[in-house]
Each structure stands twice: as structure tokens, then as C-alpha cells.
Amino acid sequence: MIYNPTLIKNWSAKHIFQKRNSEKDMLVFHGSGASYIQFDPAGIRIAEISETKIQSLLHSKQRPLILLSAPYINSYVHETIILSKKELNLADSQTLSFSSSAENHRTITAIELNDKKALTVHSHLTELGIQQLDTLKKIKSSVIWKPAVLYFLQSFLLVSKQNPQWEGIFRIFLSNEMMEIHWHQSYPRLQHSFFLHQNLHPEKNIQHINEIFNHKKSQITIKSFQLINQKIDKDTFQYKVLAGLQHSESRKLKSKTQNQLKKSKSVKIIKTINRNQVLAFLLLITLIWTAWLNNQVSEAAESKKILLSSIESLKIQAKKLDELTKYQLEFHKLQALKQTIRKLQLAPHFILNELDKLLPKNLWIQEISISHGNIFFELLDNEETELSQLIELFNSKIGKTNLDKSEVTKIKHITLKKYTLSMSNIHPKLIYENLD
Amino acid sequence: MKTWINQRSNQITVFLVGIIIILIFNFILPAYEKLPYFNQKINELSSKQRQLQKSVLHLPFHQQKIKTIKKSTLEFQQLIDQSTNIRHLQNELGKLHRKHHIKIQTQKTDQQPFDDILDRTIIKMSLKGKYNNMISYFQDFNSSNNLYLLTGITIVNSNPLKKDALLLTNLEMQIFYPKK
Numbered sequence: 001m002i003y004n005p006t007l008i009k010n011w012s013a014k015h016i017f018q019k020r021n022s023e024k025d026m027l028v029f030h031g032s033g034a035s036y037i038q039f040d041p042a043g044i045r046i047a048e049i050s051e052t053k054i055q056s057l058l059h060s061k062q063r064p065l066i067l068l069s070a071p072y073i074n075s076y077v078h079e080t081i082i083l084s085k086k087e088l089n090l091a092d093s094q095t096l097s098f099s100s101s102a103e104n105h106r107t108i109t110a111i112e113l114n115d116k117k118a119l120t121v122h123s124h125l126t127e128l129g130i131q132q133l134d135t136l137k138k139i140k141s142s143v144i145w146k147p148a149v150l151y152f153l154q155s156f157l158l159v160s161k162q163n164p165q166w167e168g169i170f171r172i173f174l175s176n177e178m179m180e181i182h183w184h185q186s187y188p189r190l191q192h193s194f195f196l197h198q199n200l201h202p203e204k205n206i207q208h209i210n211e212i213f214n215h216k217k218s219q220i221t222i223k224s225f226q227l228i229n230q231k232i233d234k235d236t237f238q239y240k241v242l243a244g245l246q247h248s249e250s251r252k253l254k255s256k257t258q259n260q261l262k263k264s265k266s267v268k269i270i271k272t273i274n275r276n277q278v279l280a281f282l283l284l285i286t287l288i289w290t291a292w293l294n295n296q297v298s299e300a301a302e303s304k305k306i307l308l309s310s311i312e313s314l315k316i317q318a319k320k321l322d323e324l325t326k327y328q329l330e331f332h333k334l335q336a337l338k339q340t341i342r343k344l345q346l347a348p349h350f351i352l353n354e355l356d357k358l359l360p361k362n363l364w365i366q367e368i369s370i371s372h373g374n375i376f377f378e379l380l381d382n383e384e385t386e387l388s389q390l391i392e393l394f395n396s397k398i399g400k401t402n403l404d405k406s407e408v409t410k411i412k413h414i415t416l417k418k419y420t421l422s423m424s425n426i427h428p429k430l431i432y433e434n435l436d
Numbered sequence: 437m438k439t440w441i442n443q444r445s446n447q448i449t450v451f452l453v454g455i456i457i458i459l460i461f462n463f464i465l466p467a468y469e470k471l472p473y474f475n476q477k478i479n480e481l482s483s484k485q486r487q488l489q490k491s492v493l494h495l496p497f498h499q500q501k502i503k504t505i506k507k508s509t510l511e512f513q514q515l516i517d518q519s520t521n522i523r524h525l526q527n528e529l530g531k532l533h534r535k536h537h538i539k540i541q542t543q544k545t546d547q548q549p550f551d552d553i554l555d556r557t558i559i560k561m562s563l564k565g566k567y568n569n570m571i572s573y574f575q576d577f578n579s580s581n582n583l584y585l586l587t588g589i590t591i592v593n594s595n596p597l598k599k600d601a602l603l604l605t606n607l608e609m610q611i612f613y614p615k616k
Contacts, residue, residue, distance in 0.1 A: 141445045276445060279452035286459045293467035300474035307481040314488035321491055324498050327505045334512045337554070337612055338583065346586040349574040352567075369590040380596055411596055433578045 027057060028148055029132060030069035058140040066136065066145035072129035075149040080120045082112060092122050105130060109150055111157065119157075123147035346370060347433040351398070354430050358393055360385060366418065370431070374424055375399075380409075381417040391421070399426035516613040519583045520547075520557060525611075528582070529561075536573040538565035541604075550612060557611040559584075562604065564594075570603050584609045 026037040027049070036049040036057070049057075057064055069075075083091060088108045105125040110118045125133070136143045348370050355365065355377075363385055368377035375398075387403060394401035405420035440446050518524045522545055533540055541562035550556040565573065570591070577586070588608040595601040 138439055138443070141443055276448050276452060279449060279456070283452050283456050283459075286456050286464070290459050290463040290467075293464055293471070297467050297470050297474065300471060300478060303478050304474060304481065307478065307485055311481060311485055311488060314485065314492055317492045317495060318488055320495060320502070321498055324502045324505070327502055327509060331505045331509045331512070333553075333614060334509065334516075337614070338512070341583055341585045341612065344585055344587075345578055346589060347574065347578055348586070348589045348591070349571045349578075352571060352574075352591075364596070365591075365593060366596050367590070367592045369588070371588045414597065416596075 024062065025057075025064040026067055027054065027064040028067040028069060029072050030148065031071070036064070054136075055139050058136065058143070063140065063142075063144065065151075066143055067148035067151050068125070068129055068132070068145055069148040071126055072132050073123050073125050073147050075121060075123045075147050077119060077121045077149060077153060080110070080118050081116060082118050083110060083120070088120065091120065107147065107150075111154065119153065121147065121150045121153060123150060343432065344372070345433040346372070346431060350430050350433075351375065351426070354398060358390070358397060360390070363390070372431075373426065374422065375426060375431075376404075376420070376422050379419045379421065380411075381419065382414075384417070387419060394421075394423065397427075398430055399423045515581070515583060519611045520613055525559070532573065532576060532580070533563070536565065536569045536576065538563050538569055538573050540564075549615070553615055554612050555615050556613070559607075559609050559611070561607045561609075563607060564602060564604055566600060567603055570605060583611050583613065585612065 028035045028037060034049050034054060036047050036053070038047075080091065088110060092106060092108050107123045109121045109123075111121070112118045133143065133145065136145075351370060352368070355368075359365070359379070362383040363379050363381050366378040366380045368375065387406075391401045391403060401421055401423045403419060404422050405418075407418050407420075409416055409418045518528075525545075526543070529540070529543075532538075541564055542560075543562075544560045546558045546560075548556060548558065563570075563573075577584070586607065586609050588606075590606040592604045592606075593601050594604050
């Protein structure tokens with residue numbers, strides 16, 4: 001990279017770099033090599049840099065800004081009126097019709113100077129540039145890059161606006177590219193911008209410029225310049241003025257960018273970011289899901305615990321019911337026992353009263369034996385009583401009656417008839433005390 | 437492969453995928469296995485809780501009932517104790533006999549098991565008294581609150597030619613009570 005300190009009167013290259021980017025170092029790819037521009041308190045260090053060093057720089061915390069120049073990118077700067085995006089695209093295809101780069105490898109940036117004029121920078125990545133970017137992205141996916149010419153132009157316009165008293169020429173020389181800006185009577189003038197492709201010899205580059213832009217009238221002489229690590233005789237080269245621009249004091253610098261390349265680059269970045277973004281989003285959902293599920297599980301566990309403790313407490317209370325059952329069972333046993341006794345209780349007075357009612361006056365009981373279901377008794381008779389009628393009466397009133405024995409007996413010298421009778425199937429009402 | 441691994445975005449991708457897999461296998465899947473178990477258990481416990489709550493809701497009524505039953509059981513138990521106490525038994529029967537002018541001739545008591553849950557005391561008595569007294573005695577005997585079960589009676593007229601005859605009565609009664 002070359003700049004001519006003798007031509008810059010009131011401000012230095014350090015000043016312009018720092019104004020544009022005070023924190024980031026820069027890695028400039030131009031020609032066949034790369035230059036590393038490093039800012040430190042002492043000043044700006046510019047050095048050629050190897051591929052290994054590039055890798056370590058890209059992996060460092062403060063990644064450098066990548067600036068691409070010819071032959072990696074072809075840039076052309078010219079003054080235009082304010083154009084819409086479509087018009088910028090049209091202008092791009094008309095201005096650089098020779099370019100074979102795909103639309104997504106083009107970046108068009110319009111810097112608005114006032115409401116009528118703008119500076120438009122067309123940058124088209126070359127095959128070499130695409131390859132170089134791919135190589136850099138393999139080292140580090142998130143590479144920040146810009147066309148070098150655009151970067152320096154924006155820097156210059158910004159700084160010159162802040163230093164209206166400055167006069168002189170600002171030149172940017174890269175291995176295969178140059179931009180020159182004249183500053184005259186407090187007005188910056190973009191003298192020309194061109195690209196020199198990959199011709200190795202400067203004279204070939206000049207020839208090439210003439211072929212492309214064919215501006216022969218205005219010529220300037222470059223008195224001195226310096227290439228990094230390479231000195232070239234200052235009187236060797238002459239460059240033609242390709243474009244001029246007079247700035248007024250009131251001009252405001254605005255940046256309006258229609259950046260197709262950036263867009264396509266963004267798509268790629270989004271593709272990369274999208275994967276991680278989608279995963280991060282999925283992770284977020286998974287975390288919420290996990291938290292929700294954990295909450296559900298802990299709520300369920302808590303409910304179970306509460307229910308268990310409630311059941312335990314209810315069980316203690318319900319034990320009293322077991323006690324009730326125990327007492328009830330015992331009571332019912334006793335009650336059943338009592339009821340059974342009551343039901344089976346013989347009531348001899350019932351049967352005696354009934355017999356008393358039924359027996360005629362000449363018949364009386366000598367002996368009676370009452371047990372469950374059967375009655376045996378002996379009757380004494382002092383007359384000849386017809387027993388069949390009586391037995392029938394017993395049958396109907398008391399139960400099935402049989403005459404077991406009939407005999408004659410003497411008691412205290414009195415002759416009496418003695419009947420032995422047995423009864424079965426006694427009417428329950430006559431033998432049991434309590435009946436349901 | 438090495439280049440792919442060295443890229444920061446790929447490292448982040450691997451890290452995120454790893455965390456998601458860990459979360460799924462360590463938290464989400466186990467949680468989905470646990471939840472049905474918990475829900476089933478909660479349903480069972482809720483149903484059990486409802487049953488218990490219903491039971492407990494009537495507890496005051498049951499407690500009152502327990503008191504009544506306890507009291508009745510205690511009374512019953514006292515009755516059993518009295519019935520199985522020979523001295524008490526003799527006192528009670530003696531009162532009854534005196535009341536109805538009946539004289540006791542003999543009395544024999546025998547305690548023996550009845551079945552697996554009940555024991556019994558068999559009382560055999562010989563009584564002497566008049567017919568009307570004997571009838572009122574039987575009436576009173578049956579109406580009194582006791583556990584005597586009259587199982588067999590034999591009445592013999594000792595003066596068959598007299599109108600107001602003296603009766604000889606052999607009674608067999610049994611007292612049943614739960615085994616202690």
C-alpha cells in the first residue's frame with residue numbers, strides 16, 4: 001500500500017484511518033500479497049503478512065477488517081445523480097458491462113453528497129476474490145470485509161468534511177489499484193478512481209486504464225509515491241484524470257447503499273447463523289419444555305405427597321370407625337345371644353293355662369314334662385271320660401296328641417283312670433315366651 | 437474434518453445440539469415416563485381420599501353410636517357377669533322364690549363349654565309350691581331381664597286328690613355367655 005505523506009499537508013494517514021475505524025486493525029488484500037495495518041499509540045504500522053499470520057489474526061479476539069482490492073475485486077467510482085436501487089443496478093450493468101461476475105458478487109454503494117448528487121462505488125468480486133473469501137471463511141466464518149476503495153473514499157470524505165481548510169492531493173495506491181482525490185480551495189475533488197487489474201508492470205496498468213476509460217484531456221503527474229517494501233522511481237509514471245468533482249461547502253455526506261454482494265453474503269451468514277439460531281431457539285423451547293415438565297412432575301409429586309399425608313390423617317380418624325365395627329360386632333353377638341335365648345325361652349305357664357282351660361272338671365294333671373317340641377303328661381280321671389273328643393280338641397288347639405297309655409290306678413284306695421299322653425308339633429305360641 | 441471442527445460456528449452447533457440431546461434424554465423423556473405414573477397414583481389416592489372423607493364426615497354420628505353401643509355392651513357384660521356369678525344367681529333366684537312362696541329343694545350348677553364361642557352354666561333345681569304360685573313364678577321368671585334359658589320342666593302333683601295341691605317342679609335352665 002502506498003500513500004504520499006508529502007502531499008498530505010494538514011493531516012496524516014493515521015488521522016484518516018483512525019477517524020474511520022479507531023479500534024479495528026485492517027488486513028488489505030491487494031496484488032499478490034496482503035498488508036496488515038496495525039494501529040498502536042506510536043502510530044500506524046504497515047507490513048506484508050504471511051498466510052500463517054493471517055490465520056492467527058482471524059482467530060484473534062479483535063478480528064481485523066478485511067479490505068479487498070484488485071485483483072480480488074474490481075472497483076469503479078463515479079459521480080451520479082441520486083438513483084433508486086433499480087437504477088443503480090441498471091447503471092452498474094451499463095457502467096461495468098464487461099464484468100462477468102454474478103449479481104450476488106456485486107456491491108453497489110451510493111454515497112449521497114446532496115439531494116442531487118452522489119458518488120457511486122461499483123465493486124465486483126473477481127473469481128480470485130470469491131476464492132479468497134471462501135478461504136478466509138473456512139478459517140473464520142464471520143469475516144467482515146469491504147472493498148478497499150470504498151473504505152478509503154468514505155474515510156476521506158468524512159475526514160475532509162471535518163477539515164475544510166485542507167488542500168492537497170490524497171492518493172491511494174494499492175498493488176493493482178489507485179484512487180486520487182484533489183482538495184482545492186476548501187473543496188474536495190475526486191480526481192479519478194480506476195482499477196488496474198492484475199498487470200504486473202505499472203506501465204501496463206496505465207495502458208489498461210486508458211483503454212477502459214479513454215479520458216485523454218486531463219493529465220496529472222505523480223511526483224512521488226511509495227510501495228510497501230518496494231521503491232519506484234517517481235518520474236516513471238503518468239496518470240490520466242478520469243473524473244472530477246467539485247464539492248460545495250454545504251454538502252452533506254449521506255450513505256445510501258445498495259449492496260447486492262452484502263445481501264448475498266448476508267444470506268450466507270444467515271445460513272450459518274440460522275443453523276445456530278434455529279438450534280438456540282430449539283434449545284430455548286427445550287428449556288421451557290423441560291421447565292414446564294419439571295414443574296408438572298414436581299406439582300404431581302407434591303399433590304401425591306399432600307394426598308398421602310391427608311389420607312394418613314383420615315386413616316387415623318377412620319380408625320375410630322374400626323373401633324365402632326369392633327364394638328358393633330361384639331354388641332350384635334351379645335344381642336343375638338339374648339334374642340336367641342328369648343326366642344327359645346319355654347313358657348310353661350302358657351301351656352298349663354291352656355290345658356286348664358281345655359280339661360273337663362273330672363280330669364286333672366298328675367304330672368307334666370315340657371321340653372322343646374314335646375310335652376308328656378299324665379291325666380287322672382275319676383269318671384269314664386270320652387278321650388277321643390278331648391284328644392281332637394288337643395290336636396286342634398295345642399298340637400298333635402297321642403294317647404300313649406291308659407291304665408287304672410289306685411291312690412289312697414280311690415280307683416282312678418290314668419292316661420299318659422304325648423304331644424308334638426306344639427303350637428309355638430303355647431310353648432315359647434317371645435315370638436316375632 | 438479438522439477445519440470443520442475448528443470453525444467457531446460448528447463448535448457452537450455441536451454444543452447446542454449436545455445440550456438439547458442431554459435435556460431431552462435426562463429431563464424430558466424421564467419426565468414423560470414419570471407423569472403417567474404420578475397421575476395414576478394421584479387418581480387412586482384421590483378416590484381413596486374421597487371414600488375416607490365420606491366415612492369421616494359421619495364420624496360424629498358414629499362416635500355417638502359407639503358411646504351407645506359401648507354402654508349397652510357394658511350393661512350386657514354386667515348381666516353376663518351377674519348371671520355367671522353363682523352367689524349372685526342364688527340371691528336373685530332366692531328373691532324370686534321368696535316372692536312367689538316357692539321353696540327350693542335342691543339346686544345343682546355345672547359350667548361347661550357349649551361351642552367355640554360360647555360357654556354355658558347348667559342349673560338344675562327342684563322346687564316346691566302351689567299351682568298359682570308356680571304359674572306366677574314362671575311368668576315372673578320369663579319377664580325378668582336375665583339370660584336364663586329354660587330348657588326343660590317337669591311338674592309332678594304331689595297331692596293328686598287335693599284341690600290346692602302342692603307341686604314338685606324340676607327345672608333345667610342354662611345360661612349362655614361368650615367365652616372369655
